Amino acid sequence: MSPRAACRLETLDFTEVYDYVPGKADWLAHNLPVEGEHAGALTAGGVARDDVATCRPDDRIGDLSDRIERSPYGFALVTTPGGVVLGRLRRSALLNGDPAAHAEDVMEPGPSTVRPDAPPQELAQRLAKRALNTAIVTTPEGRLLGVARRQDLESASTQDGL
Protein backbone atom coordinates (compact mmCIF):
# COMPACT_ATOMS: atom_id res chain seq x y z
CA MET A 1 0.00 0.00 0.00
CA SER A 2 2.69 2.54 0.93
CA PRO A 3 4.66 2.05 -2.35
CA ARG A 4 1.56 3.09 -4.29
CA ALA A 5 1.02 6.05 -2.00
CA ALA A 6 4.64 7.12 -2.51
CA CYS A 7 4.25 6.87 -6.29
CA ARG A 8 1.05 8.84 -6.16
CA LEU A 9 2.72 11.64 -4.21
CA GLU A 10 5.47 11.79 -6.81
CA THR A 11 2.90 12.15 -9.57
CA LEU A 12 1.55 15.07 -7.54
CA ASP A 13 4.96 16.73 -7.81
CA PHE A 14 6.32 15.91 -4.38
CA THR A 15 10.05 15.60 -4.98
CA GLU A 16 11.34 14.13 -1.74
CA VAL A 17 9.26 11.08 -0.93
CA TYR A 18 10.33 8.15 1.25
CA ASP A 19 8.61 4.87 1.96
CA TYR A 20 9.08 3.38 5.42
CA VAL A 21 8.50 -0.09 4.02
CA PRO A 22 8.67 -2.12 7.27
CA GLY A 23 5.82 0.10 8.48
CA LYS A 24 3.89 0.31 11.70
CA ALA A 25 4.50 -3.36 12.50
CA ASP A 26 8.25 -2.67 12.58
CA TRP A 27 7.82 0.45 14.73
CA LEU A 28 5.75 -1.48 17.29
CA ALA A 29 8.19 -4.37 17.23
CA HIS A 30 10.91 -1.98 18.36
CA ASN A 31 8.86 -1.04 21.42
CA LEU A 32 8.53 2.55 20.25
CA PRO A 33 5.70 4.79 21.42
CA VAL A 34 2.53 5.37 19.45
CA GLU A 35 -0.33 7.82 19.58
CA GLY A 36 -3.99 6.86 19.40
CA GLU A 37 -6.55 4.82 21.29
CA HIS A 38 -4.13 1.95 21.88
CA ALA A 39 -1.30 4.19 23.00
CA GLY A 40 -1.51 3.12 26.63
CA ALA A 41 -2.20 -0.56 26.03
CA LEU A 42 0.06 -2.87 27.96
CA THR A 43 2.28 -5.10 25.87
CA ALA A 44 4.98 -7.67 26.48
CA GLY A 45 7.52 -4.89 26.05
CA GLY A 46 5.71 -2.78 28.59
CA VAL A 47 5.97 -5.39 31.32
CA ALA A 48 9.42 -6.70 30.41
CA ARG A 49 12.05 -6.26 33.09
CA ASP A 50 15.66 -5.41 32.45
CA ASP A 51 17.09 -7.29 35.42
CA VAL A 52 18.22 -10.39 33.57
CA ALA A 53 21.90 -11.27 33.87
CA THR A 54 23.89 -11.09 30.66
CA CYS A 55 27.33 -12.18 29.60
CA ARG A 56 29.52 -12.32 26.51
CA PRO A 57 30.25 -15.46 24.48
CA ASP A 58 33.88 -15.54 25.62
CA ASP A 59 33.18 -15.10 29.33
CA ARG A 60 34.37 -18.05 31.39
CA ILE A 61 31.52 -19.76 33.17
CA GLY A 62 33.54 -19.95 36.35
CA ASP A 63 33.28 -16.17 36.53
CA LEU A 64 29.53 -16.13 36.01
CA SER A 65 28.26 -18.13 38.97
CA ASP A 66 27.61 -15.13 41.21
CA ARG A 67 25.89 -13.23 38.43
CA ILE A 68 23.49 -16.07 37.70
CA GLU A 69 22.93 -16.85 41.39
CA ARG A 70 21.80 -13.25 41.86
CA SER A 71 19.56 -13.41 38.79
CA PRO A 72 15.87 -13.92 39.57
CA TYR A 73 15.52 -16.16 36.53
CA GLY A 74 18.07 -18.90 37.06
CA PHE A 75 19.77 -18.14 33.77
CA ALA A 76 21.88 -15.56 31.99
CA LEU A 77 21.57 -14.47 28.41
CA VAL A 78 24.63 -14.53 26.20
CA THR A 79 24.69 -11.43 24.06
CA THR A 80 26.95 -9.60 21.66
CA PRO A 81 28.34 -6.21 22.74
CA GLY A 82 25.45 -4.75 20.75
CA GLY A 83 22.94 -6.65 22.86
CA VAL A 84 21.87 -9.29 20.33
CA VAL A 85 20.81 -12.47 22.09
CA LEU A 86 22.94 -15.44 21.06
CA GLY A 87 22.06 -17.99 23.71
CA ARG A 88 20.86 -18.82 27.18
CA LEU A 89 23.08 -20.10 29.95
CA ARG A 90 21.21 -22.01 32.62
CA ARG A 91 22.38 -22.38 36.21
CA SER A 92 22.59 -26.14 35.72
CA ALA A 93 25.17 -25.66 32.98
CA LEU A 94 27.38 -23.82 35.42
CA LEU A 95 27.07 -26.42 38.13
CA ASN A 96 28.09 -29.28 35.89
CA GLY A 97 30.46 -27.55 33.52
CA ASP A 98 34.17 -26.87 33.38
CA PRO A 99 34.73 -23.45 35.02
CA ALA A 100 37.27 -22.66 32.31
CA ALA A 101 34.76 -23.23 29.51
CA HIS A 102 33.42 -20.24 27.65
CA ALA A 103 29.77 -19.26 27.81
CA GLU A 104 29.36 -19.96 24.09
CA ASP A 105 30.53 -23.55 24.65
CA VAL A 106 27.77 -24.45 27.08
CA MET A 107 24.94 -22.06 26.19
CA GLU A 108 21.71 -23.13 24.55
CA PRO A 109 21.96 -21.36 21.21
CA GLY A 110 19.08 -19.42 19.70
CA PRO A 111 16.51 -19.36 22.51
CA SER A 112 12.97 -18.47 21.49
CA THR A 113 12.18 -14.78 21.67
CA VAL A 114 9.08 -12.59 21.29
CA ARG A 115 8.52 -9.07 20.04
CA PRO A 116 7.58 -6.31 22.48
CA ASP A 117 4.20 -5.68 20.87
CA ALA A 118 2.95 -9.17 21.72
CA PRO A 119 -0.39 -8.97 23.55
CA PRO A 120 0.10 -9.95 27.22
CA GLN A 121 -2.84 -12.35 27.46
CA GLU A 122 -1.90 -14.25 24.33
CA LEU A 123 1.72 -14.52 25.39
CA ALA A 124 0.81 -15.61 28.92
CA GLN A 125 -1.33 -18.39 27.47
CA ARG A 126 1.47 -19.51 25.17
CA LEU A 127 3.87 -19.67 28.09
CA ALA A 128 1.40 -21.55 30.27
CA LYS A 129 0.79 -24.10 27.54
CA ARG A 130 4.52 -24.84 27.44
CA ALA A 131 4.94 -24.65 31.22
CA LEU A 132 7.29 -21.67 30.88
CA ASN A 133 7.50 -18.73 33.26
CA THR A 134 9.42 -16.19 31.19
CA ALA A 135 9.70 -14.89 27.65
CA ILE A 136 12.77 -13.16 26.24
CA VAL A 137 11.74 -9.92 24.55
CA THR A 138 13.85 -8.62 21.68
CA THR A 139 13.63 -6.30 18.71
CA PRO A 140 13.23 -7.90 15.26
CA GLU A 141 17.02 -7.71 14.96
CA GLY A 142 17.41 -9.77 18.14
CA ARG A 143 18.53 -6.98 20.46
CA LEU A 144 17.56 -7.73 24.04
CA LEU A 145 14.84 -5.52 25.53
CA GLY A 146 14.14 -7.54 28.67
CA VAL A 147 12.39 -10.55 30.11
CA ALA A 148 8.63 -10.74 30.57
CA ARG A 149 7.39 -12.88 33.45
CA ARG A 150 4.22 -14.90 32.97
CA GLN A 151 2.88 -13.53 36.23
CA ASP A 152 3.35 -9.96 35.04
CA LEU A 153 1.73 -10.77 31.70
CA GLU A 154 -1.28 -12.27 33.46
CA SER A 155 -1.58 -9.22 35.71
CA ALA A 156 -1.36 -6.92 32.68
CA SER A 157 -4.14 -8.89 30.99
CA THR A 158 -6.34 -8.40 34.02
CA GLN A 159 -5.56 -4.69 34.20
CA ASP A 160 -6.53 -4.28 30.57
CA GLY A 161 -9.82 -5.99 31.30
CA LEU A 162 -9.10 -8.76 28.86
Next chain:
Amino acid sequence: MATSTALPELRALLAGGAQLVEVLPEREYVEAHLPGAINIPLKQLTAQTAGALDRARAVVVYCWDSL
Protein backbone atom coordinates in the same frame (compact mmCIF):
# COMPACT_ATOMS: atom_id res chain seq x y z
CA MET B 1 10.86 6.49 -7.61
CA ALA B 2 10.48 6.89 -3.87
CA THR B 3 13.34 5.83 -1.63
CA SER B 4 12.71 2.89 0.65
CA THR B 5 13.77 3.61 4.19
CA ALA B 6 14.31 1.60 7.35
CA LEU B 7 14.01 2.61 10.98
CA PRO B 8 17.42 4.27 11.45
CA GLU B 9 16.94 6.42 8.36
CA LEU B 10 13.37 7.18 9.38
CA ARG B 11 14.59 8.54 12.69
CA ALA B 12 17.05 10.79 10.89
CA LEU B 13 14.40 12.01 8.47
CA LEU B 14 12.01 12.84 11.30
CA ALA B 15 14.75 14.64 13.19
CA GLY B 16 15.28 16.67 10.03
CA GLY B 17 11.65 17.73 9.90
CA ALA B 18 10.13 15.18 7.53
CA GLN B 19 6.37 14.83 7.42
CA LEU B 20 4.96 11.43 8.30
CA VAL B 21 1.86 10.07 6.59
CA GLU B 22 0.00 6.88 7.50
CA VAL B 23 -1.88 5.66 4.43
CA LEU B 24 -3.92 2.99 6.19
CA PRO B 25 -7.68 3.40 6.66
CA GLU B 26 -8.78 5.87 9.32
CA ARG B 27 -9.86 3.19 11.83
CA GLU B 28 -6.36 1.77 11.99
CA TYR B 29 -4.86 5.22 12.31
CA VAL B 30 -7.18 6.10 15.18
CA GLU B 31 -6.16 2.97 17.07
CA ALA B 32 -2.43 3.57 16.81
CA HIS B 33 -0.10 5.63 14.68
CA LEU B 34 3.46 6.84 14.79
CA PRO B 35 3.88 10.03 16.81
CA GLY B 36 3.17 13.08 14.73
CA ALA B 37 1.81 11.18 11.73
CA ILE B 38 -1.18 12.46 9.83
CA ASN B 39 -3.64 10.15 8.11
CA ILE B 40 -4.29 10.20 4.38
CA PRO B 41 -5.72 6.78 3.48
CA LEU B 42 -4.49 5.56 0.09
CA LYS B 43 -8.03 5.54 -1.30
CA GLN B 44 -8.33 9.22 -0.41
CA LEU B 45 -4.92 10.34 -1.63
CA THR B 46 -5.66 13.09 -4.14
CA ALA B 47 -4.21 16.44 -5.07
CA GLN B 48 -6.68 17.97 -2.66
CA THR B 49 -5.88 15.80 0.38
CA ALA B 50 -2.16 15.99 -0.38
CA GLY B 51 -2.56 19.73 -0.10
CA ALA B 52 -2.23 19.25 3.65
CA LEU B 53 1.44 18.48 3.06
CA ASP B 54 4.33 20.86 2.53
CA ARG B 55 6.01 20.17 -0.83
CA ALA B 56 9.20 21.82 0.38
CA ARG B 57 9.76 19.17 3.05
CA ALA B 58 10.41 15.46 2.83
CA VAL B 59 7.41 13.17 3.11
CA VAL B 60 7.58 9.67 4.57
CA VAL B 61 4.65 7.34 3.96
CA TYR B 62 4.00 4.06 5.72
CA CYS B 63 1.36 1.38 6.09
CA TRP B 64 1.33 -1.77 8.26
CA ASP B 65 4.25 -3.70 6.80
CA SER B 66 5.92 -4.65 3.57
CA LEU B 67 3.39 -7.32 2.60
